[in-house]
Amino acid sequence: MTDTMQYGDDAAEEFRGSVREWITENAPPELTGVFDWRTREIPGYRVEQIVEAKRHPAHVEWERRCVEGGFVCPLWPVAAGGRGWNRVQKAIFEEELHAAGVPRIDRGMGEFLVGPTIVARGTAEQQARLLPPIISGQHRYCQGFSEPEYGSDLAGLQTRGAVDGDELVVTGQKIWTSGAVDANMIFLLCRTDPAAAKHRGLTFAVAEFGPHNGFDVRPIRQMSGAYDFAEEFISGARTPLSNVIGGLGEGWSVAMTTLGLERDFNLPTLSLDFLHEFGRMADRVRESGRNSDPVVRQTLARAWSHVAIMRMFAKRLLADEEGTADMVSSTKLFWSEYHRWVSTEDLDLDGAAGMLRPAGDGYPTTPIQDSFLAARAATIYAGTSQIQRNIIAERVLGLPR
Amino acid sequence: MTDTMQYGDDAAEEFRGSVREWITENAPPELTGVFDWRTREIPGYRVEQIVEAKRHPAHVEWERRCVEGGFVCPLWPVAAGGRGWNRVQKAIFEEELHAAGVPRIDRGMGEFLVGPTIVARGTAEQQARLLPPIISGQHRYCQGFSEPEYGSDLAGLQTRGAVDGDELVVTGQKIWTSGAVDANMIFLLCRTDPAAAKHRGLTFAVAEFGPHNGFDVRPIRQMSGAYDFAEEFISGARTPLSNVIGGLGEGWSVAMTTLGLERDFNLPTLSLDFLHEFGRMADRVRESGRNSDPVVRQTLARAWSHVAIMRMFAKRLLADEEGTADMVSSTKLFWSEYHRWVSTEDLDLDGAAGMLRPAGDGYPTTPIQDSFLAARAATIYAGTSQIQRNIIAERVLGLPR
Amino acid sequence: MPIDTRAPLLAAPEHEDLRRALRRFLTSAASVTRARAHAEGEEFDRAVWLRLADELGVTGLGIPEEFGGVGFGLTEQAVVLEELGRELYGGPYLASVVLGAAALLAAGDRAAQEKLLPGIAAGETVATLAAAGVDGEWRVGGPTGVVAREREGGWVLDGSCTHVPDATVADVLLVLADTEQGRGLFVLPAGSPGLSVADLSALDQTRRFSRVELRGAAAECAGTPGDGDRVLAAVLDRAAVALGAEQLGGAARCLELAVEYAKVRHQFGEPIGRFQAIKHLCADMYLAVESSRSAVMFASRALDEETAEAGAAASLTKAWCSDAFLQCAGDAMQIHGGIGYTWECDVQLYFKRAQSSKHLFGGPAHHRDTLAARLGL
């Protein structure tokens, strides 16, 4: 049934009812007050703020119930410990969580990248050993792909992987590692055969992450003051060969599987978050009486238009799983450029008051300032706006390379 | 004295006084009513409108006085029949004409391109024979460079020139010939040595223009309904070898001289014309009471800002003749993109009324509609906005080709 | 205002069947080449119109079954309008099937509906609506140039109305006029005594507008005098989305023309489509087209289902698609270079249609301000 479920049809609405009921029964009432979960997908929140919110007893209890109820990693196959949901179900679940003001318990890169890669390319032994700790939260992954000179250009990476007995020994440097602050595992690409051609001789492996295993983690401070990314100097990090996914020298192909999964976009939830953010901006404008300023009205109308269209993009993506590859670059470009624009307009509404930050050590900022600063990263990471336009022109429109 | 004259210094102001006096004494009073000469440099006027205005007796009389007074082709050396003015003097003269609401008598491409090319590269005999009829208005030139497949890419042009006795016989096709409607002479590039490398073997010549000399002129209708350009099919057009400038096979180098002269920009006058156009838009807004609409006010403030900056660009160009090559692409990009924007805003101010044209045959339009349509050509001709940005990036900023 | 998360969204397979059939038909029988001929004076081709009605069934699509239509909504009509917009079709689809039918349906006059809607649905009756103010703006509560007076049990109209689409080919005119009770909707057949229709010269020659003069012309009132502004408001929301769909079609076609040209036109030894500047213009056009498509899908469904955000969605769509179409037509022209602004190039026809449609039924700034009001700002 769920395979043919269409977003909005009777089966979907029945599903919606059932998850809503479960949420109502299980979400701790005080959880909504811990954090504004309705905007957590929007660039601008600091990892440390979210990490702290997750330590709240209400969140800990909610996490326990979600794990027990089987609502973690729900897109994973049942055999892998998931629910085997399709994207429509996940979107509906997240919509209901958003409506309730509580977060989905996600496992970050473990859930979206590592797990599905292991499901697709790992052995049965690897699946049995590596997937459950992701669901339980015991393994928290970060990604080790980018290197200082090879951001968009993976095939040239230089980090070495040497086989030593039944272990792989990794030496080199990685950068732009998001989630490194909180991670205890890493999945990475390293070059195990330096003699092979550029995109051959790469190996994909998971490894324990931290100083105890040769990872000298240096958090990278962003202009917002947050440390959402890190750089690692890797000297002799070890991992058993049984942690190599897809076999030695097969890393390029495995990495392409992983990067394909980055398309498992979160636009349905993101667009709801942007709508929530718009609502807060509209409330501020109403409170200040500036809703009578025709220039401000034009701006807010443009903002809502973007969000409504983004919401519709999300529905189109959900309705048409086949054609989505064509649209992923478009939707990334659309929301990241929108957010760069709207977050500037939002801060501009504060006028001179927006020049000041809250007092305190370590460059604290207002949520609007956070958004303004973080929005500048979103047009760069996961493919710059320039690269997205290239992809649209070449892959979607067929212009010559 | 005039060589060291600075725009705005005492010598320049003395010069201004003298030309103003001459204009006051010589401009026929009724000439200002014949046409809105203050906006004639802005894209949007049709060649046929200007041709008609020039037939008015007041204009004929004004032209006669300007020729007699030696105010035609004033940048040409005195020996060539000009006044040997520098650009500052020409700009001041044009400012005074603009203030008086009367046109400068210009000789179009004859004055700006052909004449200076002949001065630089022609023989004494050619100068004596070919320059005076430009000043008198007897020779009216159009330009035969572009070909259908070679717009921006001159070196590949295909029109053939064969030497037959003491004549050059030209066969081929030219396009985007502006001024063809009114011209009786052409300067063109043709390939006289097909065996030579791409940009060698070209020859630059002037020739009589018209059906009597093998030029089958087919006016190109623009979307405005005007015929400002033409395409020519050239079958055996003849011109004496004495009309070859710079020698057979030297055409590329002569053409580079000519194209360098396209930099003899008219920004000082153009910016005054844009200011005049802005004034008309501001008047319309005031009359309709829309000056109280904050959205419209923002638009008009932006428009005036562009014009004021353009005016200042013009002064900087005048003050710094050496550094101008760096700025020519910038000013072209600036004014053409500005005009594309402002002419749309201008027509938008008319709302639904702007959907209608004046009645009459042949697609007559209002001046605002004319501007709106013609502005789309200006971001294309004389180097598209894309090409101007390339030039700025490579030649001015030094980014790699 | 919440954005409804429930409505199913995907264009049904039947929509795609309709789209394919219509595109096949238009390409052969009513392509932009015919639109150009129409622009240069060719008469309205009623045979093509009747084939659209009979063979494709598009005229009855949005009219209830009880009045001889198919009983679908704007969602389905949007497919038709997009396809017509791709070819700049010059027939009275917007005038008759969108404005005319919507006005009759909104006015709720059963007798008028039974009399006129079956003919409109069948394509046999061409209707149009005269409702622009004296300045050409279609606005609820705006000034109207027509006065209706009761006389001898009927009504008599005097005055004039501009920006009436396709009035010269209409069989029946619906006219919004002032009465002592407020504005009302009136009906009179073409050729009525005292009615004269004159074509206007338009920037966009592919869509014909007329000025309608009324000198004591007899007319019937459809619905209730005084109810005209409510009727017009309902019509304008539908018209905004319908025109948005048409603009989407034009924008999409401009993108195609630009991409096709960029693949074949060479400069400096390469197809210009290999230059990143051209690629990025095209990518931005693609985003403009697909965002417009999202807007049209959102708004047509919202109006069909009468959701709370229907009005906001309509305003959004007209503003958004207007900007997107002009962007795409302008950039297609830029990519075509010199050829693009010649009379012979189809791109200029789209460019003029884009600028003109932008101001039909209210410009983008007006719609954004209305949208803000509808969001409670």
Place this chain on the structure above:
Amino acid sequence: MPIDTRAPLLAAPEHEDLRRALRRFLTSAASVTRARAHAEGEEFDRAVWLRLADELGVTGLGIPEEFGGVGFGLTEQAVVLEELGRELYGGPYLASVVLGAAALLAAGDRAAQEKLLPGIAAGETVATLAAAGVDGEWRVGGPTGVVAREREGGWVLDGSCTHVPDATVADVLLVLADTEQGRGLFVLPAGSPGLSVADLSALDQTRRFSRVELRGAAAECAGTPGDGDRVLAAVLDRAAVALGAEQLGGAARCLELAVEYAKVRHQFGEPIGRFQAIKHLCADMYLAVESSRSAVMFASRALDEETAEAGAAASLTKAWCSDAFLQCAGDAMQIHGGIGYTWECDVQLYFKRAQSSKHLFGGPAHHRDTLAARLGL
């Protein structure tokens, strides 16, 4: 409004000498590296400030000779501000030499001028102006948070003022305060009883702002009570152009940083500066920089010569340079990729300065509206 066509325009050779000397000095003694240290808590380096005053003579540039200055105008100061802006210099040039001196000159109080201007010109006295409203906006006629009362032949100030630049390093404070006769300008030395100054946390850490609290602090009135709004209006036009010049410097430096990085950063085997998308971003930044330069030249000269368009030129300049600087800083960041938004990269300092300066002395929309008014709209 006509745009004056007469004024000579080219930067005089002496300006270029000043520019070169200043750039040399700043690069070695007060580069953006020092600005970063200052942002992270380093104290104001008075030695560098005094060298700027003594060796470069920039503090007296715009002050009349009779008060110990050089007697030049904004045209010359603009060169200085552009260079300071290039390095995000964190000293009190804007506060003391632009705001402080301009306020004293506008207020026209000879005694106060003779007492304070020579010190400001010599760099020995650092002044600042507290004139923002309670919301941080510097606006003529806006709400002020300070009240001045006459007592025992002098004046006493109570209240508070936010967004006071460099107040923690100022030797003397000029304060705009409400009196019974209207607003007036008041002077009090740093350390006065009842005066307290606290640094504010700012988005842009390279420029320090303070909150000034006044509790019965004694002050002298400079000029006439009631004349404060006129004084503020004169100061604000000069401040708008001065800040515009500083923004121009920041924008120009961002362009340089972007171009330098685009030449050396390789991706896909090529310097990224070979990609047309990067080239065109840089070309548009160049246009933003050079148009800003034109605006600054226009406005500084117009204010110096008190031409009819001086006010319009000032508003234009603040609006234009604000947009240009944010554009250039943002695009420089985009071109730098991931590195660009790290704390370690200088581009982020420019980016924050750009957004912050945009709202100092009124944002772009405010200035455009003022410009429209000054054009008679």
